[in-house]
Amino acid sequence: MFNNLIGNNKIKNNLIQILNSNQLFHTYMFIGTKGIGKSEFAKEFAKGILCNSNEQKPCLKCKSCLELENNNHPDYYYIGLEEENSIKIEAIRKMQAKVQELPIVSKKKVYIIDDSEYMTKEAQNSLLKTIEEPPEFVVIILITSDENKILNTIQSRCLKIYFQNISDDEIKDYLKEKHGVKNISENEIIACNGSIGKAIQIKEQKDNYIILENIFSNIEKYTLPEALIKLEILYKDKENINEMLDYINVILLNKAKENINYINYIDIVEKVKRKLNSNCNYDMTIDYLIYNIW
Numbered sequence: 455m456f457n458n459l460i461g462n463n464k465i466k467n468n469l470i471q472i473l474n475s476n477q478l479f480h481t482y483m484f485i486g487t488k489g490i491g492k493s494e495f496a497k498e499f500a501k502g503i504l505c506n507s508n509e510q511k512p513c514l515k516c517k518s519c520l521e522l523e524n525n526n527h528p529d530y531y532y533i534g535l536e537e538e539n540s541i542k543i544e545a546i547r548k549m550q551a552k553v554q555e556l557p558i559v560s561k562k563k564v565y566i567i568d569d570s571e572y573m574t575k576e577a578q579n580s581l582l583k584t585i586e587e588p589p590e591f592v593v594i595i596l597i598t599s600d601e602n603k604i605l606n607t608i609q610s611r612c613l614k615i616y617f618q619n620i621s622d623d624e625i626k627d628y629l630k631e632k633h634g635v636k637n638i639s640e641n642e643i644i645a646c647n648g649s650i651g652k653a654i655q656i657k658e659q660k661d662n663y664i665i666l667e668n669i670f671s672n673i674e675k676y677t678l679p680e681a682l683i684k685l686e687i688l689y690k691d692k693e694n695i696n697e698m699l700d701y702i703n704v705i706l707l708n709k710a711k712e713n714i715n716y717i718n719y720i721d722i723v724e725k726v727k728r729k730l731n732s733n734c735n736y737d738m739t740i741d742y743l744i745y746n747i748w
């Protein structure tokens with residue numbers, strides 16, 4: 455169990471122990487940085503809870519394990535972010551409408567609420583009722599990267615499990631072994647910030663990150679026209695602009711160790727982020743970034 459998941463070995467052992475002892479809590483809260491595998495842990499844990507085998511769980515052979523693998527398990531419910539980046543009361547009500555119904559395939563039912571800090575106040579208050587008196591066969595797993603946004607009355611009824619960030623070495627090993635990435639720069643590792651999700655994203659856009667690294671760690675060597683040509687990606691790849699700006703900051707921060715002037719450039723990048731968030735003209739904002747740094 456958990457063989458495919460990286461890091462957090464203590465938690466792996468704890469969850470396996472919980473499954474073996476059959477002493478399940480009704481509500482768990484998985485807490486930790488985005489992208490460190492909390493959702494994958496929760497799904498694997500759910501698989502173990504729902505498995506019908508009397509021996510090693512999950513057995514990967516029983517009806518429950520197979521149906522979960524095919525995303526077709528009637529006793530497994532996943533609630534995630536909806537439009538407008540929130541989880542509204544309707545989603546919670548939909549869950550509650552069936553929460554009292556007995557499980558069909560397994561002995562338990564598992565509800566996962568991912569990014570649960572995005573539940574609206576109404577949604578949280580509504581969920582509270584279920585958490586206060588859950589049917590005995592129900593297990594709820596709340597996943598969050600910011601527990602403070604969740605009502606205290608909910609928090610106090612959860613068994614909290616804190617996930618650690620993945621270590622730099624674990625990330626390097628993961629990228630090497632699973633994705634064959636050999637050269638990982640110091641800046642890339644810093645940008646991962648202990649998140650496998652981030653590491654995958656950086657791997658997928660490696661070409662862009664190499665360009666950013668070349669330019670922003672050697673700003674003095676480029677003329678403005680050269681920089682504008684090379685930094686075309688900033689204009690083109692609007693979807694990933696926030697990630698690229700974060701990465702530019704990592705590069706600048708690293709350079710600032712040698713030359714304190716680089717700190718000023720970080721202010722410019724932060725200003726650009728704010729401008730983009732407030733819907734300023736995109737191309738003009740990128741112009742602003744490049745012209746000001748040069």
Ligand SMILES: [Zn+2]
Nearest residue numbers: 505513516519
């Ligand atoms: Zn099974």
